Amino acid sequence: MQRESGCRRVLVVMFIAMGVICLTAAPYVWNRYLSGLIPPPLPSFPPAPPYTPWPTPPVAAGFDFPLLPAASYGPLPNTRYGVHNPAFGDRSNCFRDAGGGGVPFSQLYHAGIDLFALDGAGQTAWGGATHDPVHAVADGVVIYTLDAGADGYIIIVEHRLAAGPALSEAEGSAVYSVYWHVSSVQVREGQPVARGQIIAVVYDQGFNSHLHWEMRAFRDGSNLFPAGTAGARGTCNGHFAGVGYTWDDDPARAAPDYYGYLDP
Ligand SMILES: [Zn+2]
Numbered sequence: 001m002q003r004e005s006g007c008r009r010v011l012v013v014m015f016i017a018m019g020v021i022c023l024t025a026a027p028y029v030w031n032r033y034l035s036g037l038i039p040p041p042l043p044s045f046p047p048a049p050p051y052t053p054w055p056t057p058p059v060a061a062g063f064d065f066p067l068l069p070a071a072s073y074g075p076l077p078n079t080r081y082g083v084h085n086p087a088f089g090d091r092s093n094c095f096r097d098a099g100g101g102g103v104p105f106s107q108l109y110h111a112g113i114d115l116f117a118l119d120g121a122g123q124t125a126w127g128g129a130t131h132d133p134v135h136a137v138a139d140g141v142v143i144y145t146l147d148a149g150a151d152g153y154i155i156i157v158e159h160r161l162a163a164g165p166a167l168s169e170a171e172g173s174a175v176y177s178v179y180w181h182v183s184s185v186q187v188r189e190g191q192p193v194a195r196g197q198i199i200a201v202v203y204d205q206g207f208n209s210h211l212h213w214e215m216r217a218f219r220d221g222s223n224l225f226p227a228g229t230a231g232a233r234g235t236c237n238g239h240f241a242g243v244g245y246t247w248d249d250d251p252a253r254a255a256p257d258y259y260g261y262l263d264p
Contacts, residue, residue: 064137081111094245108247109246110256111216127207136197138177140160160174174219176215177213221242
C-alpha cells in the first residue's frame with residue numbers, strides 16, 4: 001500500500017516536471033524560430049525548363065552580385081578573396097606538398113569570397129543567409145553542377161565576354177562564376193541563364209550558412225596546372241570543379257590570381 005502511493009507520487013512529480021519543461025521550452029523554441037535561427041521552409045520555384053544542349057552563351061552585358069541586395073551580405077575578414085584563414089588550423093585539407101606531406105588548411109589561399117548575411121547594423125547575422133536565393137551574376141550558360149554531399153552543390157556558369165565566332169578560353173573571351181554551398185538547384189548543365197536569374201538557394205549549414213562565390217578565367221583546372229605543381233596533383237584546383245582554395249609549392253605561384261582566379 002505504502003509502495004503504491006510512493007509510485008503514484010513519483011508519477012505526479014514526473015508529470016509536473018514534464019509540464020514545467022514544456023512551458024519553459026516553448027517560448028525558447030518560438031523565439032529561435034522568430035529570430036530566424038530555425039530556417040524557414042524552402043521557397044517554391046517553377047520547374048527548370050527542358051535541357052538545352054550546350055548553346056553558345058550570349059555576350060554578358062554586365063555583372064551583378066549573386067546575393068541581393070548586395071549590401072545585405074558580406075565576407076568575414078577571414079573569408080575574403082586571397083586570404084589565409086588561420087582559424088582552420090593545421091589539419092590538411094586537400095593539397096600535398098612536393099614531399100607528399102599534407103599542407104595545413106591555414107596555409108591555403110581562399111580562391112573566392114564567402115558571403116554571410118548582414119543585419120541592419122552591418123554585423124554578421126549568423127545563419128541568416130540560409131535558403132536565400134542565389135542569382136546568376138551575368139548572362140551565361142550553366143556548364144557544371146555537382147552534388148558535393150555535406151558541402152552542398154556546386155554550380156559553374158560560363159560567361160562570354162566578347163562577340164566572335166567561337167568561344168576560346170585561350171583568348172580570354174570568357175569568365176566563369178562558381179557558386180558553392182547551395183541547394184535546391186534550379187538549373188541543369190547546358191541551360192542558358194539570365195543575369196539575376198535564381199539558380200539555387202544558400203545551403204543550410206546552420207550558423208555557418210554562406211555562399212562561396214568564385215570568379216575565374218579558366219574553365220577546367222585539370223588542363224591548367226603544370227605537371228609537378230600542387231594544382232596538378234589532383235588536389236583542390238586540379239580537376240574540373242577546382243573550387244575553394246589554392247596553393248602551390250612555389251610561393252610565386254601560390255596566390256590565387258596567378259592561375260586565373262579573379263577577385264569578385
Ligand atoms: Zn569559400
